[in-house]
Amino acid sequence: MNRKLFRTGIVGAALAAVVLYACSKGGDGDGSGAANNDAFKTEMLTNYADNIITPAYTNLQAKLGLLETSVNAFLATPSTGTQATLKTAFKDAWLGFENVSAAYFGPGAAVLLNSYINTWPAVPAKIEAGIQSGTYNFTIPVASDSIQGFPTLDYLLFSADAVQKFADAGAANRRKYVQDVVTRIKSLVDNTLNQWKGAYRTTFVSSLKTDVGSSIGALINQFAFEMDALKGPRIGWPFGKQSNGIVFADKCEGYYAGFSADLAIANLTSLKNYFKGGAGKGIDDYLILLKKDKLNSDVLAQFDVALNALKAIPAPLSASFTNNATLVEAAYKEVQKLLTLIKTDVASATAVQITYMDNDGD
Amino acid sequence: MTVTKLHAAGRPVSITPLVTFRIVFGWLMFFSILRFWWRGWVTTVYIQPEFHFTYWGFEWVQPLGSIDMHVLFACIALSALCIAIGLWYRVAAIVFFLSFTYVELIDLTTYLNHYYFISLVAFLLIWLPANRHYSVDVWRRPQLRRTEVPAWTIGILRFQMAVVYIFAGIAKLDADWLLHAEPMRTWLPSKSHLPIIGKYMYATWVAYLFSWFGAVYDLFIVFFLLNKRTRLVAYGFVLIFHIATAIFFPGIGMFPYVMIAASLIFFSGQFHERLLSHLPFYKSMAQAPVKQSAYQFRWSRPMMLAVTLYVLAQLLIPMRFLAYPDRLFWTEEGYRFSWRVMLMEKSGAAYFTVKDSTARYGYAVNNSEFLTPLQEKMMSTQPDMILKYAHHLAREYKKRGVQHPEVYGEIYVSLNGERSRLFIDSSVNLAQQQQGWQHYNWILPYKLPVTEQK
Numbered sequence: 095m096n097r098k099l100f101r102t103g104i105v106g107a108a109l110a111a112v113v114l115y116a117c118s119k120g121g122d123g124d125g126s127g128a129a130n131n132d133a134f135k136t137e138m139l140t141n142y143a144d145n146i147i148t149p150a151y152t153n154l155q156a157k158l159g160l161l162e163t164s165v166n167a168f169l170a171t172p173s174t175g176t177q178a179t180l181k182t183a184f185k186d187a188w189l190g191f192e193n194v195s196a197a198y199f200g201p202g203a204a205v206l207l208n209s210y211i212n213t214w215p216a217v218p219a220k221i222e223a224g225i226q227s228g229t230y231n232f233t234i235p236v237a238s239d240s241i242q243g244f245p246t247l248d249y250l251l252f253s254a255d256a257v258q259k260f261a262d263a264g265a266a267n268r269r270k271y272v273q274d275v276v277t278r279i280k281s282l283v284d285n286t287l288n289q290w291k292g293a294y295r296t297t298f299v300s301s302l303k304t305d306v307g308s309s310i311g312a313l314i315n316q317f318a319f320e321m322d323a324l325k326g327p328r329i330g331w332p333f334g335k336q337s338n339g340i341v342f343a344d345k346c347e348g349y350y351a352g353f354s355a356d357l358a359i360a361n362l363t364s365l366k367n368y369f370k371g372g373a374g375k376g377i378d379d380y381l382i383l384l385k386k387d388k389l390n391s392d393v394l395a396q397f398d399v400a401l402n403a404l405k406a407i408p409a410p411l412s413a414s415f416t417n418n419a420t421l422v423e424a425a426y427k428e429v430q431k432l433l434t435l436i437k438t439d440v441a442s443a444t445a446v447q448i449t450y451m452d453n454d455g456d
Numbered sequence: 457m458t459v460t461k462l463h464a465a466g467r468p469v470s471i472t473p474l475v476t477f478r479i480v481f482g483w484l485m486f487f488s489i490l491r492f493w494w495r496g497w498v499t500t501v502y503i504q505p506e507f508h509f510t511y512w513g514f515e516w517v518q519p520l521g522s523i524d525m526h527v528l529f530a531c532i533a534l535s536a537l538c539i540a541i542g543l544w545y546r547v548a549a550i551v552f553f554l555s556f557t558y559v560e561l562i563d564l565t566t567y568l569n570h571y572y573f574i575s576l577v578a579f580l581l582i583w584l585p586a587n588r589h590y591s592v593d594v595w596r597r598p599q600l601r602r603t604e605v606p607a608w609t610i611g612i613l614r615f616q617m618a619v620v621y622i623f624a625g626i627a628k629l630d631a632d633w634l635l636h637a638e639p640m641r642t643w644l645p646s647k648s649h650l651p652i653i654g655k656y657m658y659a660t661w662v663a664y665l666f667s668w669f670g671a672v673y674d675l676f677i678v679f680f681l682l683n684k685r686t687r688l689v690a691y692g693f694v695l696i697f698h699i700a701t702a703i704f705f706p707g708i709g710m711f712p713y714v715m716i717a718a719s720l721i722f723f724s725g726q727f728h729e730r731l732l733s734h735l736p737f738y739k740s741m742a743q744a745p746v747k748q749s750a751y752q753f754r755w756s757r758p759m760m761l762a763v764t765l766y767v768l769a770q771l772l773i774p775m776r777f778l779a780y781p782d783r784l785f786w787t788e789e790g791y792r793f794s795w796r797v798m799l800m801e802k803s804g805a806a807y808f809t810v811k812d813s814t815a816r817y818g819y820a821v822n823n824s825e826f827l828t829p830l831q832e833k834m835m836s837t838q839p840d841m842i843l844k845y846a847h848h849l850a851r852e853y854k855k856r857g858v859q860h861p862e863v864y865g866e867i868y869v870s871l872n873g874e875r876s877r878l879f880i881d882s883s884v885n886l887a888q889q890q891q892g893w894q895h896y897n898w899i900l901p902y903k904l905p906v907t908e909q910k
Binding site: 303326339435438442444445446448452 | 497500501566568642643645646648649650651654655658706707708709710711801802803804805807812815816817818819820822829830833868869870873875876
């Protein structure tokens with residue numbers, strides 16, 4: 095064998111290997127600036143961080159401040175009058191949550207925000223037991239999900255004889271429980287927002303990949319997850335989709351206060367806003383960049399169809415499950431169509447991954 | 457095969473390519489298994505799921521408990537190590553082949569072509585005298601040492617490599633790959649984070665370049681590796697191609713490294729002699745006298761028959777898709793075990809409903825109750841997995857009190873950048889459908905999109 099050729103070949107190949115390997119390592123966006131190779135993706139992610147997600151958490155934080163004031167006013171003098179004022183603040187805060195629900199990754203996911211503050215239905219028996227004994231722990235994942243958060247406040251503040259119960263002998267414990275739940279929601283949201291305002295923003299903005307844990311991957315996977323939650327827990331399950339047509343009206347989000355439909359509409363409206371990136375660059379613009387204009391316009395159109403189908407259901411949703419089943423069924427179908435578009439067409443077009451596992455191409 | 461060719465297949469050649477192959481394969485497998493374990497996949501893939509998509513005919517292959525499963529992985533790692541150093545070689549090769557293949561047979565979800573390749577190579581290694589030089593076995597019993605082996609023992613490994621590459625190349629001779637540059641056109645824009653080259657990832661011509669280069673590489677690399685004059689340059693291409701694959705598609709895992717390592721088998725005896733001479737103790741071991749230089753198989757005629765059958769099987773298995781109607785990428789009937797790597801972007805959304813035959817309503821299935829996200833993703837686009845899952849749902853809902861469960865799937869699939877559409881007949885009760893090698897009539901026919909919808 096020609097020794098010179100041998101050496102050149104090996105050295106050349108090794109050099110190529112080293113350069114390529116170095117490239118791959120340098121690709122892990124670490125916010126050093128040099129990693130920002132894609133101006134569009136950077137602009138899009140910056141838009142999500144600065145104009146959508148952080149403002150949504152800031153808004154939620156403000157609404158929670160107002161909620162706390164109203165809750166304290168109600169607890170001081172429980173009456174149907176203070177309860178009505180409280181309901182407005184409560185609704186505003188919960189609607190505010192629907193705007194951050196789709197940002198369940200990074201800091202939100204790290205503190206299990208959505209699980210802790212919006213797992214429904216709440217479990218009254220466990221809540222009452224906690225109130226009675228005065229001992230409860232809100233920091234156990236899964237197990238404590240259904241004894242805190244908005245659904246628990248919904249039960250405690252707006253169930254049938256709620257006002258009455260705050261006048262009872264054991265009301266001190268009940269008042270403390272409500273205050274603890276509010277404090278807990280506030281601290282989780284504060285924590286999440288602070289991380290977004292701090293180091294996480296840079297991490298988010300400079301993550302230009304599409305694998306699991308990347309910003310684009312997280313955004314799109316969370317769309318699908320939220321849409322699935324809209325189809326299942328928000329509408330389908332209470333409607334009886336999982337129970338052979340038997341309606342479980344009390345399993346819907348916001349059952350006691352009776353604004354389930356508003357929450358669902360706010361959730362989907364917020365998802366549409368996320369998809370569009372508000373007024374700035376969003377997933378919609380990314381699809382156009384990828385020359386998927388038709389897909390993009392179809393998704394946007396389907397958002398409107400699904401939203402209109404939801405809005406067509408008369409309030410309260412819990413009653414419409416039985417009284418307007420056709421309308422609920424129609425909305426369910428349209429949400430499923432939207433979910434399909436996101437989960438297949440959009441996920442494929444943007445090449446986002448759902449797991450870290452090795453995969454040799456479908 | 458003519459008598460002269462048979463004779464040529466049996467002619468003695470240097471054992472060194474086989475020795476390098478054994479060492480490199482063993483170490484690579486050892487580290488792959490450690491990597492798999494380190495990433496926690498033993499638990500997430502084999503312990504956490506409540507249901508596994510077994511291979512048809514291998515339903516008895518089930519995961520063991522958490523501890524036993526880890527012990528099994530330790531067995532694989534240890535046997536790989538034994539193969540590498542050539543200790544109790546044949547036993548190690550058998551243990552490795554059986555335990556590795558057992559693990560791979562547990563769940564269709566994690567089927568990868570290179571796992572299949574590893575199983576095949578491990579099977580071949582059982583029969584090959586790769587420990588007869590520079591091994592612990594030879595150090596302990598010097599009389600085992602041989603310097604030459606029948607040419608076919610190296611030829612069969614080269615043949616295996618050729619099968620992988622050439623079938624992978626033939627698979628790329630497809631309109632989507634060559635004319636539409638799919639799925640590269642879909643995948644590359646997601647690589648725009650790469651330095652220097654990142655900014656070209658949106659350009660269509662780059663997708664075509666990748667597609668055509670990949671097809672040409674796969675089709676012809678073996679011939680350049682076989683030719684002595686082009687071999688070195690060809691190996692340079694092997695390195696560049698597979699390292700590039702590893703960078704662009706990190707999700708592909710160990711595949712590039714397996715191919716880089718295994719391609720060494722194409723080099724000559726002299727080359728391997730020189731390569732091995734850099735290793736510790738090699739020179740002293742190579743200088744020891746040998747009683748008998750050439751390794752001979754005791755049953756060489758049955759062996760040749762077995763090798764011929766193996767070769768035929770390797771040529772036929774990837775072609776079996778021809779026996780099925782409709783588009784292979786859509787139905788995936790005959791897709792596995794055929795060296796189809798990174799060929800398509802396919803994703804699906806699967807909604808199942810279980811209904812009692814007498815009931816008006818049904819139960820919408822929450823897939824995450826039964827499957828991991830990876831299992832759900834894989835199931836949504838592969839008909840045999842859909843059917844297995846449907847049968848599982850029928851069993852589960854029967855336990856929950858549905859007397860005569862009927863299972864219906866509303867499944868949408870998007871293939872290679874086309875818009876999603878219905879994949880199977882939603883009115884067919886999947887619980888009634890049989891598993892088997894026949895074509896599944898309940899898969900809706902693949903139709904070319906009427907208009908080019910993007």
